[in-house]
Amino acid sequence: MNHHEHQSHQRILALDTSTSQLAAAVLEDDVLLKEINENGERNHSVHMHPIIERVVLASGLSVRDLDGIAVGVGPGSYTGVRMAVTAAKTLAWANRIPVVGVSSLHALAWGGLEQGMLAEKGHDHAINSNHWIIPLLDARRGQAYTALFEGTGGTAPKRLAPDGIRLMGTWVEELEERLGRLPASQQPAGIWFTGETGVHGPVAETLRENGACPVYVQEYELEGRWAGYLGAERLLRGEYDETHSLLPNYTQLSEAEANLLRRR
Missing domain, CATH: 3.30.420.40 (ATPase, nucleotide binding domain)
Structure with a gap:
């Protein structure tokens, strides 16, 4: 820097x-x-x-x-x-x-949250409270480029988990476990899956089944x-950034997830 x-x-x-x-x-x-x-x-x-x-x-x-x-x-x-x-x-x-x-993914999360907040205005939701945002870009074979952010809208969401390529089933399980460790006072007011949600929507929806807070799955283009x-x-x-050393983020699966995908 x-x-x-x-x-x-x-x-x-x-x-x-x-x-x-x-x-x-x-x-x-x-x-x-x-x-x-x-x-x-x-x-x-x-x-x-x-x-x-x-x-x-x-x-x-x-x-x-x-x-x-x-x-x-x-x-x-x-x-x-x-x-x-x-x-x-x-x-x-x-x-x-x-x-x-x-x-x-950070840009996708911010834009997706703002679009979702706008759509939910006038409804009985805790719009000004902290929400979780999970941006999704399809990476095929049940995988997604994704991360986890927290925000209230109006300012850049705060990062809670790094960018990565993850198996959606495993990722939703991790999110559910993370939610389970949070005290009631720190539970998000809502959870937003946003971006290329089409193919991953059914897996994302499973988080709603066991969660106490509302889960939104919305398609959103960057x-x-x-x-x-x-x-x-x-x-x-x-x-x-240094002009010549700036590189794309070619993220990849963790070793554990790669092994799981091979077994499947």
Whole structure:
């Protein structure tokens, strides 16, 4: 982690292609100027650079006006993550501006929670209390790229478990055990599975059967603004990553889970 001299009114490009969604946004400090989210059917090599140009121009800027770049480093699609990170590093190096990597799952969790909170307004739920957020990106064969966060909405969720690729059945069992160890005063007001929930919904639903708090399973597609907000937090503090050493997060199964999958 390094530090870059703080500038007023920093213009930040955010980019994430870890999923089929090509998400791009431009912020001025922590205020969203423009956002483009399009489904690229994982063919980001064709659409990514034109969308970068479009979102920057629609913000009334040029690439030369950018003061920093935030990029989702995954985990997710290997090819997609690599393309976004490569593009961000190239732009940062060519324009001599700082770049920061952010967790794509963290951005997914934040956006999913905010969308869920908005949908639940007007219902009798403890919206302002702490909620658990479990972002999901399908990794096939019963696996998901996932993590665990806690948040109330309005600010970045706090991380409770690292990004990783996990067997969904085992992961839900771990979450249930973790809930069981919490005293009543620390139980979440709700649990949100968000992201690519379609194939994993039935497994996620089993947590509802034994839990005391409500469980929500909602499909959600990543939006560029959340990677931008996460990156802006670091850039506005003067932090940035080394351009050439910034790498995608190619996470993998733990040894125990890999052995279980082989046995199955």
